[in-house]
Amino acid sequence: MALKKKKTQTSSSRKLITAVAPKNAISEQYRTIRTNIQYSSIDGEMRTMMVTSAGPGEGKSTTAANLAVTFSQLGKKVLLVDADLRKPTVHHTFQVNNIYGFTTVLTKQTTLEKAVLKSQEDDLFILTSGPIPPNPAELLSSKSMEQFIMDAKEMFDYVIFDTPPLLAVADPQIIANQCDGSVLVVYSEKTEIDQAKKSKELLQNAQSKLLGVVLNHKEIKNNDYYYYYGTYGTK
Template sequence: MALKKKKLTSKDASRKLVTAIDPKSPISEHYRTIRTNIQYSSIDQEIRAIMVTSSGPAEGKSTTAANLAVTFAQLGKKVLLVDADLRKPTVHHTFGVNNLFGFTTVLTKQRALEKTVLETGEQDLYILTSGPIPPNPAELLSSKSMEQFIEDAKAEFEYIIFDTPPLLAVADPQILANQCDGSILVVYSEKTEIEPAKKAKELLANAQSKLLGVVLNHKEAKSGDYYYYYGAK
């Protein structure tokens, strides 16, 4: 597969990419802990397509997805970060690229995957922006094209990280959860309420998704660390 190359520098990346800009920081270390926990969860079952979601908006799922993708790439693994939030996409903003073509143009067979994926300034990390926002995101994600996309992506990349919409907002993440090897639920410290978080977990279970764990985001500690990982029970 010949990928379209667009070299990015750290100046192009958003400050949200702490794992790329400041890999020695305590926050970056916590993201690496999340990565390690995912690797341990794949001992009995191969975990390569991973969905990152949250119960509600503005809880940090996009930041978590992007930084998690960076940490896997830093292992020398070929990683594809896919913006599967087809309602409020952010990956193109994070990496400073246009969103003319992307995930939706690949799913609708208007453009081949190898011509749409972009290389980033982080070695082994590639991105696929959302592309034009479609009128029918849920139908697009449940199509045969989606099944083919995952098959094609796995043939080229070792890990595929999907950034999806919040679980309680739309049906999209439940549809995608059933097609991924595992899911990560992001909750925001002192903001995410218990009942919505429980409901989100139930929706993932109903979709027969393997919940790899829950990321507690923005939990401030005396040491100045902000991110912790808790394995799902």
């Protein structure tokens, strides 16, 4: 998602359109995605979910952040976890420090309670990546990860993981196997069909429930904005 550049807006505020302009058409699309996720949980509430993409630069981090905002706007306690332990961005988006975070909790250097940061949005909390580890996949496969999810579910209504691209590393498959569902972001006219199909297969191999696919960067002109919104579905 992108907006026409304006001098009065920072890069982070443009990414968090659901927070700075909740009545904007783009924000409404994110709320539609949120609603579709809620309706997809017929067999049980989707409390833990991950957002990923086939490759880099396809908008998965922006999607994860805005989804987290929209869920918090329901009055639910939401934790956004930066689980991209190779190229983390959540601390930039929310303009918070990254001294402690996900990795320091998993390695038991600090507790989840101490590492979580309150965002400027009501009911939205941030867990940055923390220091980048030498062994992300092993860390995510550890018993500490299982304990982390249990602890997070006790403290929050929803836990949303922003993960690396599926075709780049094994990390998102590991996380997908431990979450209630996954959202795949694809970039209009950039993500190749074969890449999207391969990503879906990887999620299926991880026994993850694919909640839907967000089509990002579909350009529509509307007044001063160039905005992009996603159709949502599992096909």
